[in-house]
Amino acid sequence: MSEALFKSFAIVGAGPHIGIPIVKVSISPILVIARPTSTNTSALPADDPNLKVVRADYTSASEVSAILRENKVDVLISTVTLVFGGVLVQNILADAAKEAGVKLFVPSEFGTAPPASGLSHEKYDFAVYTKSIGLPTLHVYNGLFNEFVPWLTALTETGKLHLVGKGEMPGSFTAIPDVAGYLAHILTTQPPSRLLDVEVRIEGQRATLLEIIALYKGSVPVVHCDAVPTEGVVAVEVRTLLQQRFEIGGASCGWNPETGSDDAELARKDNLLWEGHRWLTVGEVLGL
Ligand SMILES: NC(=O)c1ccc[n+]([C@@H]2O[C@H](COP(=O)([O-])OP(=O)(O)OC[C@H]3O[C@@H](n4cnc5c(N)ncnc54)[C@H](OP(=O)(O)O)[C@@H]3O)[C@@H](O)[C@H]2O)c1
Known part of the structure; x- marks a missing residue:
């Protein structure tokens, strides 16, 4: 293998949450396929002379493939939506990439290792598919984006922090600029042997939801509940399942979905690939 x-x-599926931040961190040149x-x-x-935008139908492998070939693309990043069905079209994008x-x-991962069933199982199914066609992949696990705490708890819509359960188990939090910057850093500094068929696990901060809620210092009401409220809130099921x-x-x-166990050291094992980087905390990102 060439090093x-x-x-x-x-990049395909460059949306506002993670795709566009990746484009903006100057992985260059970069082609946006929208x-x-x-x-x-x-x-x-x-x-930006290093940014080119083309349009393609994500459901046409031949159309996407022709663009990738024409632009001699080495690495295709997908940030398509999970919630609105984008991950399901990734098989076509994978076929195009392979071809x-x-x-x-x-x-499109950017969470935690997906289980074979339940929430985000589509990501698991996709990993099985890429393996079956022999397409090398790099999976990035970063936990919850720091910026998504108000979304997870429906604070954004209701003005209240909704906590499903006790909130005592630690989870991983990483800020969007850190995830985007990390991906750009490793893709442009690491040899292919370090990136092919690899899962990278990064963690900006490890905390329980109770510890995150404590950052608000009582400035907003906390509601203990069995489910995120539905009134005026979209994707409630996803938020409840995530909590x-x-x-x-x-x-x-x-977290290892197969064994149902967690390993705090494993959670941040690939932080070291970005030597000297200072990771943003939830408090810094949310101004708490
Ligand atoms: N860890 C976290 O806290 C966290 C938070 C949010 C998201 N995520 C993960 O980040 C990834 C991206 O999610 P996101 O929220 O950033 O997505 P998003 O902004 O909702 O959508 C990203 C892109 O998906 C494409 N898209 C939308 N509907 C599609 C469909 N039906 N078929 C194909 N493509 C479609 C669109 O591409 P075009 O612009 O070309 O139309 C859109 O720009 C997902 O894997 C998600 O699970 C993680």
Whole structure:
């Protein structure tokens, strides 16, 4: 295997949460492949000579493949949505990548190791699929984005922190700029042998939900509940299931869904690939 560093990068599903931050951290040159209907492209930096935007139908392997081949893409990053069904079209994107000779596919993960059934099992199924077609992958596990605490607890919509369960089990939290910066750093500094068919586990901060709630110092009401409230809140089931995952330790990057066990050292084992980096805390990101 050649150990020459990867040179050419593309991204599919560049949305506001993690995709666009990855584009902005200057992995360059980078090609953004957006769907014909995407309006997210308007949030991309204008006049960046290292950024090119093309449009393609994600459900057409031949269309995506032709673009990847034409642009000699080494690494295809996917940040397609899980909640709205994007992960399900990744098989087509994988077929396109394989056909075009892409060397590494970074699937839309950015959480914790997915289980074979239940919430985010589509990510597990995709890992099985890429293995079956022999497409090398790099899975990034970072826990919950620090920025998503108000979303997880429905604080954003209700003005109250909703805690499902006791909130006593530690989970992993990593800020979006740290996840994006980390991915850019390792893709541009690590040799292919360190990245191919690898799971990287990073953790900016390890904390329980009770510890995170304590950061608010009583400034907002806390509601103990069995489920995130439905009124005026979208994707409540996902939020409730995620908090239930916290309850069993499954929100830690050291979580092993097969054994049901957590390993605090494993949770941050790949932080060291970004030597000297200072990781943002939840308090810093949320201004608490
Ligand atoms: N750890 C965390 O706290 C956390 C939080 C949020 C998300 N995540 C993870 O990050 C990844 C990206 O999620 P996100 O929230 O950033 O996604 P998002 O912003 O909702 O969507 C990302 C992109 O998905 C594409 N897309 C939307 N619907 C699609 C469909 N039906 N088929 C194919 N593509 C579709 C769109 O691409 P176009 O622009 O081309 O239309 C969109 O820009 C997911 O794996 C998610 O689980 C993690």
